[in-house]
Amino acid sequence: MKPLLCLLACVSLVPAAGVEPQPFLSATQRLIDATSFLGTPFSDDEIITLRTAISQNDAAAVEKAQAVLDAHALFHVTITPEQRVKVERGAAKPVLDEAGWRQYLVRVDNEAGVTARLAVSSPQAKEMYVKGSPPVAPHAKPKDPGEPAISARWLDLQMFEQPPMQPTLSGLNLEYRIIQLYSRDAGKRDATFSFDTGQGTQDLGFRNETSVLFDCQPAREVKLAITDENGKPCIAELLIKDKAGRVYPSQIKRHAPDFFFHPQIYRGDGESLKLPDGEYDVVFRRGPESLPETRKVVISGQNTSSSFQVKRWIDPSKLGWWSGDHHIHAAGCAHYSVPSQGVHAPDMARHCMGEDLKIGANLTWGPCFDYQKQFFTGTEDKESRYPFLLRYDVEVSGFGSHKSGHLCLLKLKEQMYPGGDSTAHWPTLCLNTLKWAKKQGALTGPAHSGWGLQPLAENDPARGQQYKLGMQSATDELPNYIIPPFNGIGACEYIVDVTHMVEGPDGKPVPAVDFLSMVDTPHTWELNIWYHTLNAGFRTRISGETDFPCIYGERVGLGRAYVKLDDKLTYDAWCEGIRAGRAYVSDGKSHLIDFKANDVELGVNGSELKLAKPATVKVTVKAAALLDAQPHPEIKNAPAGQKPFWDLERARIGTSREVPVELLVNGVSVQKQTIAADGEMRDLTFDVPIEKSCWLALRIRASSHTNPIFVLVNDKPIREKQSLEWCLQSVDQCWSQKEKLIDAKEHEDAVAAYEHARKVYRERLAE
Known part of the structure; x- marks a missing residue:
C-alpha cells in the first residue's frame, strides 16, 4: 500500500527535543486509530514503523514516529511561551479532491503547554452559498438555475476532534492534530489558513497565516x-x-x-x-x-x-425461508447525535435492500423518541418495496423498564403506553409493559439477551457489578449451572416473566414472552438461559437481531431470523412465524433449513411430536455453510465475550473448511455430523433414541441455531431438575439486582411477579 498522502520529499522538520516517549507514543496510537476510522489509513510500512516505535517506547522511537508523521503534516504550528500562534507549511503535498474530503496532519510544537482548542479558519471556507440561501450540506450544488448562486468560497474545513482524538490540545510539547479539507471545485485553488488557541493568541505580522496552493483533482x-x-x-x-x-x-x-x-x-x-x-x-x-x-x-x-x-451462494427464500432483523434503529448510538433526529425510512429501507434483508423492524427508542415516534403507523412503511418490508415498532430502552431488561415490542397497534405522549410514564417492571403489549397482540421478547447473564466464577469481583464488555466467561459449556449476575440490560427479568401467562387480545391467556433475541451478544450467555427455561417446560422461541447501530454498527442484518412461510411474505406473517417457532437464527453464513423430527415440521402444530413410549426418532435437516478458505484465528480463538459474538469462523474445525452440525437433546449435544463449509447444501439425517420427554434442536455453534421441536413421551411434560433449580436460584439473584430499580408504586406488583415465578419453579420441581 502506498503512503496516505503524496509527499514533498524536499521538506523536512527538525525533530522536537525533550519529548516524553510514553504520552507521545500513546497519542500516536490514537492517530493510527483515527486515520483508520476516517478511511485514510497510513501505509502498511508506515504502520509497522509506528507500531514498532510504540513498542520500543524510547527517545529513538519518538524520532522514528515523528519522521513518519511529519511527512503527512500540511501545517506546522508553533505556540510560543507567550501563547502566540504562528504557522508554516508542512511537508505534505497539497492535493484535494473535487466534491470530496481529505485529511492531513497538523504538527503542533506547544512551547506554552496550552490545553485549549486549536482552531483553524480560512476566508475561502466561510459560507459556501450567498446570504439568504437555505442551509444545505457543504457538498450540495444548485440543482437548477432558480437556486442560489455559489459564491467564490470553495473550501470547507474542520479539525477532527472526535474520539479517539481529544477535543483540545494535551499540553505536551509536541503532538499532531487532524485537519479535514473539502473542495467544491476542480483545478488550482489558493487558500489562506490561520490558526489560534483563542482570541488574541494570533502571532503578529501575519505569522499565524500561511497560503496554500492546492491541486484539486477533478x-x-x-x-x-x-x-x-x-x-x-x-x-x-x-x-x-x-x-x-x-x-x-x-x-x-x-x-x-x-x-x-x-x-x-x-x-x-x-x-x-x-x-x-x-x-x-x-x-x-x-x-x-x-x-x-x-x-x-x-x-x-x-x-x-x-x-x-449479484452472485449468490444460497437463497433460502426460494425454499420459503425469509430473512429478517427484528432490532434496527434509525437514531442514536453510531447515528447522528442531537440536534439531528436520526435518519428516515427511505434510508433504512435502502440499507435493508442493500443487505438483501427482507424484514426490517425499525424500533423507536430513547434517543430522538419524540421525533421518531411520528413515523409509527401500525403497518408496513410506505417505503417498503416487496419483498423488502420495513415497519416502525418500539424498543423499551432508555426509559421505563429498561433497567430490568430492554424489550422489543413488535406488531404493535399503539406505540404509546397509556398515560402520556412520551417516555416518562412507562412502567419500570417489564411484566407490566408486557401485559400492555400482549393485550394488543404484539410479539414480545427481551433484546440483546446475553447482557447481564455472563457465567462468572463465584469469587469473581465482577459479580453483582456492572457488566463490562469483553469480559472472559468462567465457562463456555452449554448448558452450564453457574448462576449469572443478572446485572445487565438483557434477558434478566425474563427468568420471571417466562412463568407468567397474561391476557391476550381476545381475553384468553397467552405467554408474556414470545421469543429471546439471539446473535448480537455472546452465544453461550444467550443460549444458556434459554436452554434452562426450555428444560423447565416453557416454550419460548428465538429470533435473530443486530441492534443496529448500537451493538453492531457495521451493517443491518448481521443477526437474522429466517422464517418459513407458506403464503405471501408480510411483516405480520413473519412475526407470527417467530411466535410459532417456525424459524432458525443465523449470522447468514450458515443455514439449517426444513428441520423435522419424524414427520413433524418445525413450527407446525406447536412443533410437537408425541410418542406413546420411548423410541428412536429420525431427525432431518438441509444444512449449508460458507467459510473463507483462509482461517481467521483472531475470530476462532477469541473469548465468547469478544466480537464477533456469533460468527461461523468460531465453528471451524482446526484449519479445515469443515464445521460440525450438532443435534441437541435438552441442550446437550448428543450427535454431530461434519459438513464442508463450501456453500453446498447437504441433506443430513440423525437417528436419536428418546427415553423421556425432551426438546430437540440443531445448531452450528455460534453461527446458526434452530428453534426446538418438543417430543412428549406418554404425554409427560419436559422437566429437568438441575435446570429448574438453576431457574429458582436465578429468580432470587435477579431480585437482588432489580428490586432497587422498580418504582415504589410498582413494588407490590414486582414482589407478586417474582413470588409467582418462585412458586411455578417449586411446583415443577415437585412434579
Whole structure:
C-alpha cells in the first residue's frame, strides 16, 4: 500500500527535543486509530514503523514516529511561551479532491503547554452559498438555475476532534492534530489558513497565516448498472478504496442514506457517484447470502460507467425461508447525535435492500423518541418495496423498564403506553409493559439477551457489578449451572416473566414472552438461559437481531431470523412465524433449513411430536455453510465475550473448511455430523433414541441455531431438575439486582411477579 498522502520529499522538520516517549507514543496510537476510522489509513510500512516505535517506547522511537508523521503534516504550528500562534507549511503535498474530503496532519510544537482548542479558519471556507440561501450540506450544488448562486468560497474545513482524538490540545510539547479539507471545485485553488488557541493568541505580522496552493483533482461521474442474480435492478453495497487505502466517498461528511460510520455505500441501478482520477479497488456484495466480487476500476479523464451483478451462494427464500432483523434503529448510538433526529425510512429501507434483508423492524427508542415516534403507523412503511418490508415498532430502552431488561415490542397497534405522549410514564417492571403489549397482540421478547447473564466464577469481583464488555466467561459449556449476575440490560427479568401467562387480545391467556433475541451478544450467555427455561417446560422461541447501530454498527442484518412461510411474505406473517417457532437464527453464513423430527415440521402444530413410549426418532435437516478458505484465528480463538459474538469462523474445525452440525437433546449435544463449509447444501439425517420427554434442536455453534421441536413421551411434560433449580436460584439473584430499580408504586406488583415465578419453579420441581 502506498503512503496516505503524496509527499514533498524536499521538506523536512527538525525533530522536537525533550519529548516524553510514553504520552507521545500513546497519542500516536490514537492517530493510527483515527486515520483508520476516517478511511485514510497510513501505509502498511508506515504502520509497522509506528507500531514498532510504540513498542520500543524510547527517545529513538519518538524520532522514528515523528519522521513518519511529519511527512503527512500540511501545517506546522508553533505556540510560543507567550501563547502566540504562528504557522508554516508542512511537508505534505497539497492535493484535494473535487466534491470530496481529505485529511492531513497538523504538527503542533506547544512551547506554552496550552490545553485549549486549536482552531483553524480560512476566508475561502466561510459560507459556501450567498446570504439568504437555505442551509444545505457543504457538498450540495444548485440543482437548477432558480437556486442560489455559489459564491467564490470553495473550501470547507474542520479539525477532527472526535474520539479517539481529544477535543483540545494535551499540553505536551509536541503532538499532531487532524485537519479535514473539502473542495467544491476542480483545478488550482489558493487558500489562506490561520490558526489560534483563542482570541488574541494570533502571532503578529501575519505569522499565524500561511497560503496554500492546492491541486484539486477533478471527479468523474461513474454511472452504475446494478442488478440481482436474475438481472433485475437492485440496491447493493459498494466499498471503494484507492491505492492508498482511502475510502470513497469520504466518510466524514456523508449524509443519509450514506452513514459516516460506514466505509461502504449502498447504490441502486441507474444511480451514480463521483470519483477523482485514479485506480480503485471496489468490493461489491449484497448481504451474507451473496459472493463478494472484487475488481479494479480505473478513472482516467472522463465520465464512465460500471456494471455489477449479484452472485449468490444460497437463497433460502426460494425454499420459503425469509430473512429478517427484528432490532434496527434509525437514531442514536453510531447515528447522528442531537440536534439531528436520526435518519428516515427511505434510508433504512435502502440499507435493508442493500443487505438483501427482507424484514426490517425499525424500533423507536430513547434517543430522538419524540421525533421518531411520528413515523409509527401500525403497518408496513410506505417505503417498503416487496419483498423488502420495513415497519416502525418500539424498543423499551432508555426509559421505563429498561433497567430490568430492554424489550422489543413488535406488531404493535399503539406505540404509546397509556398515560402520556412520551417516555416518562412507562412502567419500570417489564411484566407490566408486557401485559400492555400482549393485550394488543404484539410479539414480545427481551433484546440483546446475553447482557447481564455472563457465567462468572463465584469469587469473581465482577459479580453483582456492572457488566463490562469483553469480559472472559468462567465457562463456555452449554448448558452450564453457574448462576449469572443478572446485572445487565438483557434477558434478566425474563427468568420471571417466562412463568407468567397474561391476557391476550381476545381475553384468553397467552405467554408474556414470545421469543429471546439471539446473535448480537455472546452465544453461550444467550443460549444458556434459554436452554434452562426450555428444560423447565416453557416454550419460548428465538429470533435473530443486530441492534443496529448500537451493538453492531457495521451493517443491518448481521443477526437474522429466517422464517418459513407458506403464503405471501408480510411483516405480520413473519412475526407470527417467530411466535410459532417456525424459524432458525443465523449470522447468514450458515443455514439449517426444513428441520423435522419424524414427520413433524418445525413450527407446525406447536412443533410437537408425541410418542406413546420411548423410541428412536429420525431427525432431518438441509444444512449449508460458507467459510473463507483462509482461517481467521483472531475470530476462532477469541473469548465468547469478544466480537464477533456469533460468527461461523468460531465453528471451524482446526484449519479445515469443515464445521460440525450438532443435534441437541435438552441442550446437550448428543450427535454431530461434519459438513464442508463450501456453500453446498447437504441433506443430513440423525437417528436419536428418546427415553423421556425432551426438546430437540440443531445448531452450528455460534453461527446458526434452530428453534426446538418438543417430543412428549406418554404425554409427560419436559422437566429437568438441575435446570429448574438453576431457574429458582436465578429468580432470587435477579431480585437482588432489580428490586432497587422498580418504582415504589410498582413494588407490590414486582414482589407478586417474582413470588409467582418462585412458586411455578417449586411446583415443577415437585412434579
